[in-house]
Amino acid sequence: MFEIIVQRLSDIDIAELAKFTFETLQSSVFRVENRTTAEIEQSLNERADDENELVVLAREQESREILGKLGIYTGFPRMVFISKWDPIVMQSKKRDAVARTLIKRCKKYTRHIGFNRLEASLSPINENNEKLRSDYQILYEREGFHKATEEASMRVEMSKWIPELQSSKLPEGYQFEEVGDRTDAEVYEVFHETFKLSKDRLHLDMAPSEQQTTFKHWFDRTRPFHATSLFVVKDNKIVGFSIGRANDNIVYLGPFGLLPEHRGNGVAQALLHEGLMRIKADKDIKYAELEVDVDNPSAVKLYTRFGFTQQYRQEYYSWNVPR
Ligand SMILES: CC(C)(COP(=O)(O)OP(=O)(O)OC[C@H]1O[C@@H](n2cnc3c(N)ncnc32)[C@H](O)[C@@H]1OP(=O)(O)O)[C@@H](O)C(=O)NCCC(=O)NCCS
Incomplete structure (x- = not known):
C-alpha cells in the first residue's frame, strides 16, 4: 500500500528527494541523469523558496520510503504545469499504478484549486529517447490527456x-x-x-x-x-x-x-x-x-x-x- 501527499517543495526533506531522484534515474533504463545528487539537491534548494513549486509524492505506507514523485508549478492563474519528464517512479511491480495514481492526484488537485488546465511537457525529445517519449505518451493518454502540440526548438x-x-x-x-x-x-x-x-x-x-x-x-x-x-x-x-x-x-x-x-x-x-x-x-x-x-x-x-x-x-x- 502507498499513500499520496501533495506538499510545498519548501516543506519537503530535499536531501531525501534528491537522493530518490538520483537513484531512481540511475536505475532507469530510459533516462540519463547527468547531475549528481548534490547538484539535484542544489537545484531543488534554489526553487524551494518559490511557494508555487509543489511536489506530489507517493510513499510506501509502512516504511515511508518514496516510491514516486511528480513536480508541479502553479504560478500561472488557472494553469498547472507538470515538471518535464515527471512522474519519476521507482522500478517495481507497482510502478505503473504509482505513476497513474500520482497523475490522478494531480488532476484532483487542479480541480480542487479551481484551475482549468493541467499541462505536461516532454523536452528535449531526440533520437535517443523515443522509447521514453512513447511510454510517457501512453501514460498520459491513458489518464485522459491529449497531445496539444509538438514544437521544434530552433536556434x-x-x-x-x-x-x-x-x-x-x-x-x-x-x-x-x-x-x-x-x-x-x-x-x-x-x-x-x-x-x-x-x-x-x-x-x-x-x-x-x-x-x-x-x-x-x-x-x-x-x-x-x-x-x-x-x-x-x-x-x-x-x-x-x-x-x-x-x-x-x-x-x-x-x-x-x-x-x-x-x-x-x-x-x-x-x-x-x-x-x-x-x-x-x-x-x-x-x-x-x-x-x-x-x-x-x-x-x-x-x-x-x-x-x-x-x-x-x-x-x-x-x-x-x-x-
Ligand atoms: C510566421 C509568419 C510571421 C510568417 O509570415 P509571412 O509573411 O508568411 O513570412 P514571409 O515574410 O517569409 O513571407 C512569406 C512569403 O512571401 C514572400 N515574400 C517575401 N517578401 C515579399 C515581397 N516583398 N513581395 C512579395 N512576396 C514576398 C516570401 O518570399 C515568402 O514566400 P515563399 O515562402 O514562397 O518563399 C506568419 O505566418 C504569422 O504571423 N503566423 C502566425 C503566428 C505564428 O505562427 N508565429 C510563429 C510562432 S513561432
Whole structure:
C-alpha cells in the first residue's frame, strides 16, 4: 500500500528527494541523469523558496520510503504545469499504478484549486529517447490527456548569422516601433487575432482565460524586454510583434507574428532581420532561440531561411478539468 501527499517543495526533506531522484534515474533504463545528487539537491534548494513549486509524492505506507514523485508549478492563474519528464517512479511491480495514481492526484488537485488546465511537457525529445517519449505518451493518454502540440526548438548562432544574406526592407507604409507605449488591450487584440487565425495548436487548445494568461506572461512588462523586441506599425496600428527576453547568453524569441492581411509581403522577414541585427549588436548574446510548432510551415520556412536549425523537439500534453 502507498499513500499520496501533495506538499510545498519548501516543506519537503530535499536531501531525501534528491537522493530518490538520483537513484531512481540511475536505475532507469530510459533516462540519463547527468547531475549528481548534490547538484539535484542544489537545484531543488534554489526553487524551494518559490511557494508555487509543489511536489506530489507517493510513499510506501509502512516504511515511508518514496516510491514516486511528480513536480508541479502553479504560478500561472488557472494553469498547472507538470515538471518535464515527471512522474519519476521507482522500478517495481507497482510502478505503473504509482505513476497513474500520482497523475490522478494531480488532476484532483487542479480541480480542487479551481484551475482549468493541467499541462505536461516532454523536452528535449531526440533520437535517443523515443522509447521514453512513447511510454510517457501512453501514460498520459491513458489518464485522459491529449497531445496539444509538438514544437521544434530552433536556434541560430549570432556569430554565424550573416545579415546580408536575407532581405531586410520593410515594405512602404510600415514602421518599427519600440514596445512599451501601447496598452495591453491593444496588443492583446493583435496577438489573439494573429494566433487564432494561424495554426498555432497550443493557442487554439486553450480556453479564452488561458489565452489571456499566456498573453500576460509573454508581454509582462515587469520582466525586462531585450532590445530586439519590436512592434510593426501601419497607419498607427500594430500589425506585428516580435518579443525577445535574454537569459545568460541567449535571447529567447517569441511570440512572433503578423496579422494575416500583412503576411506574404516581406514584413515578417524585415521584422526578423531587424530583431536579429539588434541581437547581434549585443555582444553578451551568443544565440537566438525559439520554439515553433512543427506543423507551422510558413514559420519554420522563415526561421530556416534565417539560419535557425532544429536542436530538439518537445511535446505538450494537456488535460482540461471537465465542466
Ligand atoms: C510566421 C509568419 C510571421 C510568417 O509570415 P509571412 O509573411 O508568411 O513570412 P514571409 O515574410 O517569409 O513571407 C512569406 C512569403 O512571401 C514572400 N515574400 C517575401 N517578401 C515579399 C515581397 N516583398 N513581395 C512579395 N512576396 C514576398 C516570401 O518570399 C515568402 O514566400 P515563399 O515562402 O514562397 O518563399 C506568419 O505566418 C504569422 O504571423 N503566423 C502566425 C503566428 C505564428 O505562427 N508565429 C510563429 C510562432 S513561432
